[in-house]
Amino acid sequence: MKYIYLDHAATTPMHPDVINEMTEVMTTNYGNPSSIHGVGREAHRKLEAVRQIIAESLHAAPHEIIFTSGGTESDNTAIIETALRMKDKGKHLITTAVEHPAVLEPMKYLETMGFDVTYLPVDSSGRVTIEAFEEALNEETILVSIMYGNNETGQLMPIKEIGELLKEHQAVFHTDAVQAYGSEEIDLQKIGIDFLSASAHKINGPKGVGFLYKREGIRLLPFMHGGEQEEKRRAGTENLAGIAGMGKAVERLSTEAKLQQKKKNQQFQLLILKQLTEAEIAYQLNGSQEQKLSHILNLWFKGVPNDLLLMHLDLNHVAVSTGSACTAGTVEPSHVLEAMYGEGHPAVNESIRISFGYENTEEEIAKFMDILIQTVKRLTE
The missing domain is CATH 3.90.1150.10 (Aspartate Aminotransferase, domain 1)
Structure with missing residues (x-):
């Protein structure tokens, strides 16, 4: 049954078009995108073509997209590395009580390192209020991480309004958009987000691949160290088949x-x-x-x-x-x-x-x- x-x-479940795309890449496009010979260059072209597809879906620039292993890595990278980079400017972080564990656990980890985290409450509908956010924000706040849409109730958060409040503030603004990316129209030219996390397996793509949007001009300490892939922002040979599958899934959106x-x-x-x-x-x-x-x-x-x-x-x-x-x-x-x-x-x-x-x-x-x-x-x- x-x-x-x-x-x-x-x-x-993966869409048939995604499976076909990944099968084609695994069969014919097996090169390392970092290799300088023809096979490697062809793999690199494929990689950059997908980067362009994802960037266009968010009205972003291609170089602002960093390929990762999924939402958890993207969240951890944006949160932990930003906090460590900006600790001399303050140690106050803001998130919500209803975030995914991929955000809550990094926040708890940072608390053990001396950071002060405010977990914003939600109202009866499950949304954060602007009033609660304004009350929590202070001169020591260096990072705000608030999900775009909740993974349990589906409630959308006031992301645009929070972005407006942070325009003249030092705090970096991250949003976990893992649940929202596949269904909401997100125009990063119109909302003040610095980092955005997404995962392929939530949009009928493969597991184990995702991306992190990093706004141009925002510094990011690499979460993984090794080679110089992803413009030295994320070491490790790229999962080309998975990335290609993610690109095909995004094309459907x-x-x-x-x-x-x-x-x-x-x-x-x-x-x-x-x-x-x-x-x-x-x-x-x-x-x-x-x-x-x-x-x-x-x-x-x-x-x-x-x-x-x-x-x-x-x-x-x-x-x-x-x-x-x-x-x-x-x-x-x-x-x-x-x-x-x-x-x-x-x-x-x-x-x-x-x-x-x-x-x-x-x-x-x-x-x-x-x-x-x-x-x-x-x-x-």
Whole structure:
């Protein structure tokens, strides 16, 4: 029986065009991009062609794109190396309580080195308020790292407004756009971002590859040392096949394609909420329907432990998640929902995340809803 896969916020299946592109590169374009002979030059041309594709998608310059192993490396590089470079100007950092661990863990690491980190709270919708940010910002602040869109609730953060506030401030502005890059139109000419992180496997590309946007004029200490690849900004022979696959995935993300997928996702969300209401299921939307990523829907099923619900859905070949880390078969409480509702709130352990992708169909959603409603009713009898 085929799985109904509704966990695209965790990872996405590779698109057939991506697989074909990677296969072609692995078969015919096997050179080292740093080699000076013809085979190497051809590999280098491919590398730079992808850099151009990604830059254009963000309205950036090609030399502002650094290839990495994914979102975690990009986040760590931007955060840790910026903090170390600017420590003589201050030791205050600002982030949010709802960031991905790839941001929260580097922040905790920097705290052990004497840095002071402010973890901004969020409101009931899961968004950071401008008022809270302005209150936290001070003369010692050297780095601000706030995600573009949350990976559990889908809530979009006020990135443009924060960028405006930082225009005349020394602080460097980083955003983790891993969830948002594939669905939102991001024009770096219009928003004041210095660093942006993205990952290929969230946009139907391969795992183990991503990029970091670094605005021209911003210094960056290299996170990895060795060769002189990526203009001495990231050592190591480039993963050309993976980078080519990422480039093909980005090519699919036209403005029209994003708009069509967004409309499709919104229809899925409305259908799910409508059917739950008609079935008289006790549920609540975590977050707001406004200012959010269209592919993520986080729902609290009152009185239903999410680990039990996940298990029953999995037995029925439905893949969703809690949006939190799963370790050794156990579901940890969501730090995002704890930030929204407080520790011990029932929603923290009674919520699931449903996330859509390009291959999902209305027929799949209808079948999923039959299974979900029957399961919730059975677990609440």
